[in-house]
Amino acid sequence: MSCYIRLLLPCFLLLAWSFIGMAQLTLDVTSIPANTPADDVIYVAGNFNGWQPGEPAYALTDDGDGTWSITFTPPVGTVEFKFTRGSWSTGEGNASGGFQPNHTVAYTGASITESLPILSWEGEGGTGSATAGPGVEVLEPDFFIPQLERERTIRVYTPPGYADGEDHYRVMYLHDGQNCFDLATSFAGEWEIDETLDALHAEGDPGCIVVAIDNGGEHRFDEYNPYLHPVYGGGEGDAYVDFLVETLKPWVDEHYRTLPGREHTGIAGSSMGGLISQYAAFREPGVFSRVGVFSPAYWTADPIFGFITGAEHPDPMRVYTVVGELEGPAYVGDVVEMDAAMTASGLGTDEYLTTVHADGEHSEWYWAREFPDAYQWLWAGTADVDSPIPATGNFSLAFSSDSQQVRIIPAPGFDPVEVARMELLDVDGRMVFRAEGWTDRMPVSGYMPGLRIVRIVMADGRMLSKGLVHP
Secondary structure (H helix, E strand, O other), X not given: OHHHHHHHHHHHHHHHHXXXXXXXXXXXXXXXXXXXXXXXXXXXXXXXXXXXXXXXXXXOEEOOXXXXXXXXXXXXXXXXXXXXXXXXXXXXXXXXXXXXXXXXXXXXXXXXXXXXXXXXXXXXOOOOOOOOOOOEEEOOOOEEEOOOOEXXXXXXXXXXXXXXXXXXXXXXXXXXXXXXXXXXXXXXXXXXXXXXXXXXXXXXOOXXXXXXXXXXXXXXXXXXXXXXXXXXXXXXXXXXHHHHHHHHHHHHHHHOOEOOOHHHEEEEEEOHHHHHHHHHHHHOOOXXXXXXXXXXXXXXXXXXXXXXXXXXXXXXXXXEEEEEHHHXXXXXXXXXXXXXXXXXXXXXXXXXXXXXXXXXXXXXXXXXXXXXXXXXXXXXXXXXXXXXEOOOOOEEEEEEOOOOEEEEEXXXXXXXXXXXXXXXXXXXXXXXXXXXXXXXXXXXXXXXXEEEEEEEEEOOOOEEEEEEEEO
């Protein structure tokens, strides 16, 4: 009997090794982006190789028919992975070129094949023709970041009439500047910031300067995260915020007609840009008072919740957050957790607004759609008491919170005697106050907050108008 077993043992071992050899995971990439460089190698990185983005043993084979594949044996369990071209700065993106969450597959030890396309390479630019408007300029040369010893492209939008006027404006600082104004430079579509602000200005918005900082490509994750992530890096967020506060903002205030106070300074961004925007605003509440947080990638920075809970913000703030259900329960759940952290920090419920959209995706089109509402909510009630809102033309406006009135201040050379009547309209164009002849004050108490239009009808039929946001 023992002799029989000895004879069969090699057969059993051969069968066992054959089974092990067959029990593998095959990843078939059915298509790759058209802009993939011909000589680049595609790799897979995951929890099976320590998330090394360019490990030679995990390079895919070009099958010669437009598909790529790799077969390997990972540990049994849930396999998480992403494709790269050798570094995390060349990782795969989603359908719109934005962040692609990790792929997952349940590996039981049996042979399995997973087929999927690579939809884009995150951060790759040049998706269309130039769309930036005349109000957008690119600063030359690239701006030096002394805190990180790098250079960066800065794009600046100024409102209509800026070049010929003398008014000073509020300022918003935005991240991922490639995507803010121009489809030709975007890596995932553009936010259409210039078109949106031009349209709002035409409707009476006082105007805003936007300073958009391009991301640093391979440094994007590091610069937009103040904390180290075990897989993706990070940890340069504080130096990046130092750059904004100590270097860029003083330069902008010196070279542009800005309103430099915190009540007139905002910051906004999406995904990792949303994370660093919120961190910057709560770290530097004396600099920023308005923060737009679009689909924040809190999952990359767990300590952010504790930081927000303990952050001091003695002066009022406004935080506008949007997230989409299609981004997944983790994104939505983190936003809910952040709301609790802001409440615990002492932020009043009137100081932050969070909206979850059923159709929202982690994508530029979604953030572009939501930007107008975010902008208008963030800047509601930004005028100081009895402090005129800069405005071009024949008059300016000021809101007095004590008396709940709008003051109308004639410009030099404007003759109130020529005024036939004064009208106050709400955002829908309904008249809420009217006075025959000239008046220098209009009441806003008793009305819902929002945009108000002051319209002056002159005796010769001319109509002059200005907008003001009533908090």
